Amino acid sequence: KAGVTQTPRYLIKTRGQQVTLSCSPISGHRSVSWYQQTPGQGLQFLFEYFSETQRNKGNFPGRFSGRQFSNSRSEMNVSTLELGDSALYLCASSLVQDNSPLHFGNGTRLTVT
Amino acid sequence: QQQVKQSPQSLIVQKGGISIINCAYENTAFDYFPWYQQFPGKGPALLIAIRPDVSEKKEGRFTISFNKSAKQFSLHIMDSQPGDSATYFCAATLGGDYKLSFGAGTTVTVRA
Numbered sequence: 001k002a003g004v005t006q007t008p009r010y011l012i013k014t015r016g017q018q019v020t021l022s023c024s025p026i027s028g029h030r031s032v033s034w035y036q037q038t039p040g041q042g043l044q045f046l047f048e049y050f051s052e053t054q055r056n057k058g059n060f061p062g063r064f065s066g067r068q069f070s071n072s073r074s075e076m077n078v079s080t081l082e083l084g085d086s087a088l089y090l091c092a093s094s095l096v097q098d099n100s101p102l103h104f105g106n107g108t109r110l111t112v113t
Numbered sequence: 114q115q116q117v118k119q120s121p122q123s124l125i126v127q128k129g130g131i132s133i134i135n136c137a138y139e140n141t142a143f144d145y146f147p148w149y150q151q152f153p154g155k156g157p158a159l160l161i162a163i164r165p166d167v168s169e170k171k172e173g174r175f176t177i178s179f180n181k182s183a184k185q186f187s188l189h190i191m192d193s194q195p196g197d198s199a200t201y202f203c204a205a206t207l208g209g210d211y212k213l214s215f216g217a218g219t220t221v222t223v224r225a
Binding site: 031035042048094099102104106 | 149154156157158202204208210211213214215218
């Protein structure tokens with residue numbers, strides 16, 4: 001079974017631009033979560049989607065948004081990029097049942113210059 | 114406010130030794146405590162998880178100990194191997210909630 005696929009792996013953007021990251025979950029997984037990983041703040045929850053609906057959201061500004069499609073694939077968007085948005089963005093998928101483990105992709109490394 | 118505190122930040126252990134990582138949590142409503150292992154360039158991978166109705170869980174060389182009254186849990190890596198060199202994260206969440214609160218991570222280096 002293929003794992004969680006994130007594209008692109010690396011991205012370099014300029015301050016003020018916007019970016020869209022893509023995530024394909026494991027087949028059969030209908031929940032998709034996004035996390036930001038930085039050396040200073042560690043792993044922080046961004047949001048979680050199930051059945052095309054955002055069910056939970058972390059403490060990030062409105063510049064961070066996401067969506068999920070009917071095939072469970074998900075995208076996240078960051079508008080008006082800031083230098084501090086440089087991070088590894090991780091997508092995780094899961095079955096929809098209590099304590100079902102999160103399966104992470106290898107992330108998209110975003111660098112904002 | 115960090116809901117899960119993890120220590121130490123890093124540790125070095127000799128091959129065959131025991132690595133111990135400790136975590137403490139604030140929210141008594143948490144009821145699921147997974148540990149993740151991350152290698153450079155890879156996403157975190159679930160290692161082992163525990164629920165608070167169990168005081169200890171063992172899977173191979175990895176053991177979680179859980180102390181509900183102290184709101185603490187720890188990971189023991191027995192017979193540490195060079196291939197165990199990675200960053201380990203503890204986490205906590207409410208069952209059915211996919212919002213994991215992660216600890217800051219512990220970088221484990223196993224010397225051959």
